[in-house]
Amino acid sequence: MQKIVVAGAALNQLPLDWEGNRRRILTAINEARRLGATVLCLPELCLSGYGCEDAFLFPSTPRLAEESLRQLLPHTRGMIVLVGLPVLFEGKLYNATALLVDGQIAGIVCKQNLLCDGLRQEYPRFHPWPAGKHGEIRLGDATVPIGDLSFDCGGVRIAIKIGADLPVDLPDPSDSRPDCHILLNPVAEPFGMGTFALRKEQLAELSARWDLALISANLLGNEAGRIIYDGSVIIAARGKILALGPRLTFRPGELTTCGIPVEQKNTLTPLPNSPASFQGLCGSYVHRMNFAWPQKPAAEVPSPPPAAWEQSPHVVYEEVARALALGLFDYMRKARARGFVVSLSGGADSSAVACLVALAIHWAYRDLGREGFLATLDYFPELAQANSSAEMVGRLLRCLYQPSRNSSEASFRSAQAVAQALGIPLGIVSIDPLVDRYVQEAERILGRPLTWQHDDIALQNIQSRVRGPMAWLLANAEGKILLATGNRSEAIVGYATMDGDTCGGITPLGSLSKAFLRRWLRWLEQVGPIDLAPIPALAEVNRLTPSAELRPPEDSQTDEADLMPYEVLEAIDQAVFRDRLPREEIKERLCQKFPAYSPSQLASWVERFLRLCTQSQWKRDRLAPAFYVGDPSRQPWTTRRLPLLSPGFMPESSQGESQD
Template sequence: MKLIKVAAGVVNQIPMAWEHNRRTIIDAIDEAKRQQVSILCLPELCITGYGCEDMFFSHDVMEQAKQSLLEIVPHTDGIIVAVSLPLRLANNRTYDTACLIANKRILGFVCKQVLANNGIHYETRWFQPWTPGVRDEIQIGEFSYPVGDLVFDVSGVRIGFEICEDAWIAGRPGRNLYERGVDIILNPSASHFAFYKSHVRERFVIDGSRAFGASYIYCNLLGNESGRAIFDGDSMIASNGQLLVSGPRFSYADHLIVTAVIDVDDTRLSQAQNRVNLAALSPNLRVPAQFDFPPVKPVVQKAELEYWEKDSHLKEEEFARAVALALFDYLRKSRSQGFVLSLSGGADSSAIASLVYLMIRLAEESIGLEAFKKKLGYIKAIQNKKTSGEICEVLLTTIYQGTENSSKDTYDSAESLSKSIHATFYNININGLVETYTRLIEEQLGRQLSWKTDDVALQNIQARVRAPSVWMLANIRNSLLLSTSNRSEASVGYATMDGDTAGSISPIAGIDKHFLRGWLRWLESEGVGGTIKIAGLKNVNGLQPTAELRPPDQKQTDEEDLMPYDVLNGIEKFAIRDKLSPKEVMQNIEVVFEGQYDRDKLYVSVERFFRLWGRNQWKRERYAPSFHLDDENVDPKTWCRFPILNSGFEKELAELKEYVEGKEGGGRRGRIGF
């Protein structure tokens, strides 16, 4: 048996933070050496950070990346390491590359062949795809190195690469690597988080190791690197179709590695049984200097899922852990002193308050409170705190801003939640401010405003008046103001610009209200990991969602203003994710909600959704940055682009009306599920 100890490493990077990025890479290498690892794979573009955006056009960024690489190389004594960076070749084209280093020597650079260019990814803007089978050279310092489609032969062990998106296509480069007899495939990735996506990655890692008769090492970036994308730090090692080990996701550490012992002779036997003609293999890049693979003992390994991944509420767990980690990284990388939140007592603001509390508790679970405080060492006020509750009191400031239309129920909800998670809680009444603005306008108009003639204006002024005071608190505390709008509201414009949309970041703008309400009930009763529950959510979970902007006798509720949230969510999936016409959406919604809502209710909901979606793109363009969570995202900057000025679906809605009124033949049809 030829046994080799290998590792997948994950690192939490920051775009163009050269010292930080270099330090985390070196720390990961040092940790791998302490564990006597022979081969370590680190994530895609880990030297620069993945999210450099148009700074990838910068000549200086290219030079800084090469300089960082040269400073990393001396730390690779006695180990083979794969690190990644952008390279600009003599043809003035830039490539996304992985560099293989062995025992303080650069062996060469492999270029990414398949670029991600959908949704949140825009790689073809900055990089060129590499042509399979082509090889070139690049000079760095005094030496020239091979670059392109390479396989490395290091002391008889053949090593190849699939870089992130390379592995997500049908004709993946791994097939060519198989034909060239690779023993080990390394996959450095920058794969953004989305619900259940880890299961897809696990499948292509396992299937790749089986189909290509190789050991497969996969590693992903970790954390909120540059603002919107979240990286979960997924890491896996598989061999011959068996998952040997997978690492923890959503860690609060700057780096971590997961190791396994692989058997090269075993994978070669698999290739031989698949009738690979090793004598006819295309030539590999051979390394003259021998690398010493130290002997290791065979290890019986079995990949274990974490407790929460075995649970049936995987989406709830992933949402909690992904957004909590994203908030933590956004806080520390922006060097803000904490968070400020206008806490209405409703579901949206209560969910955000809970996520900030979970940020602290999950960090404590991951790295401990002392390490958490050290990472936030610039926040002096938390350094002497001993518990997560004491820290939350410093990091989260909430304020309830009531008017004559606010109820005791929502106040009690806000207060009880704040006490439950130990957040700082303030209470002010803004009724006088609302009346002042109202009188000023009435004087200019020469008439009184009324709910009969000025409903929207009177609702919105209450929401907008709340913004200056909460911004003032954020400024005083040098904190991030958290915007409270969710994705359902963004879709239909059910939000007051410069009111509940005001903020530095919008943590829940990527999730629908229907899910959010269920998540809050789950967080109260079952909790994250089955242990972290928030009892203070009891009051909010007993409330019907309402903006509380109309007089109490009007009994305003969100679902009466809009439509049932489960229906809104279903329509949104068909209309925005699947790009169906209003008539097609109606046909599908009729099947999904048959027996739950009458046909007229569904028709009104579909018609209202499309009209509101069409006229409210300008609002979505102005939302604070939000986190990407799935393919139902409506963020126009990263996922769902739509014209601000548009037809309003006039022709399509006319066709919908004809269908509902029975003027169109063909009857009802649709597909079940969404």
């Protein structure tokens, strides 16, 4: 029995950043070598970046990926390193990995099961590799095998499964055990609430079922603008999780090492004699490479214990806070922006976004240290004048409050309390003079007065739209990103004013329901992240009844009166876009879940949801890009799209509501 030190690396890459991506890969290789690791698994498509989108189809992309791969070879002597990259073979592009063994390319393994879930459009950009097929490819001066392969490296067999190629539901191998020692699983798995625990269980079970060691390495951070990766590294063997890497950190990469026992064999069972399911697990062709394993591996460096927040009873709130904060910080630095502007209304959405920016800066400052923080944002030299994370927040976040005569005193107190808690000044600009001027000019052109009785939507929306130019002006003047503050619930039913409260470059909360967001804000007020203090000032926000405050105060406008209770809206959203239930089954489910409401009331809310959702696809098409921290398969911006024009869910006899 031999013990091998293996490693997995999470990398925060950038699409088409050939030099930067290669530099971070080399850092991981060198650190793995320093810690005595012989085998290193890197994430899926880490050399090019996973989010290249249609740039994968440019002829230069696979060529530059191959050039970068060859530059890595001298640095892999004495090691086995798996690198993800796009590969062009026989005129077709493949999502592939290259196994580098002792300074040589041992072979190329290509992905067979491609994803197409809206966020991840692997097909048709890539072609699926046919199971059981293998051939040869010319890379530089070398000809190497390509296809459905596994590798015998000095008596240790290594199998590779990219992303969804890992079969978590294979049957038990009965009496026969596969001659596979190590399974490498590079992935680009988007962060999803609560999904990490399930993934750990699946990988541990697979390692037990097949009696092998398994190394899975994910990307880290906001790689390309929308998808956030948690940077998880999981090393499992014989049913046990041996090591877990830190998740959702703000460093450029994380390396996790572990020693695994391996029974080295000089002669392995020929693959055709293995069970058919094993052939699917480890490939149909074994390529043998000479490799001298260390006779005496270096002493293991124990992996640090899981972060305290991973053990929190509020782990979902903790991980959502970290995922969105990491997404914001990565977006800022990769766009080379000088911070963010938030139009702070005093309500839940804008308060949450402002708090997330502050959390991002505090966590990045902690993970990187002051010098690392300044080096990461070296394009903003004025930050050197700040000496703490709190001072950095003051320089990177600007908040603006734009009241009207319809704004309440409670909203002003709420916005002011949040700004003070975050340590930032609050710019205040009344919009009444601008609104009055627009209304006067419109009345002159129309030849009639505008009244709330006849022009309700127009008079509401002009207030929202007038707020946009000042926020954009401040963002442009300071080189900052204006953040849109909408949430999924409002987007799904079109409860937003185009070019008003939708103004912004990105929408951090775009995949969170309003019901979840309100629960998260109560947690942030009362409990807070385990390594930071709660924000008690959010009590002012959480006491408010959500309201757009666009109608006169005497109308007592509230969001839920305009729409429906947000908990009900969330349940209908899940039934329609996650479960795809027909309307009658949706109504039955709601009656069981919300017995306090009458069946007729619930039925009317279902019809309202379906009507508004159908009419507002055009709005969702125009929303700023959203961060995705939910189920990527049910996003109405992508896979769950509706026609711009259709009767859709609406009964023929109903009259459509205003699309503005």
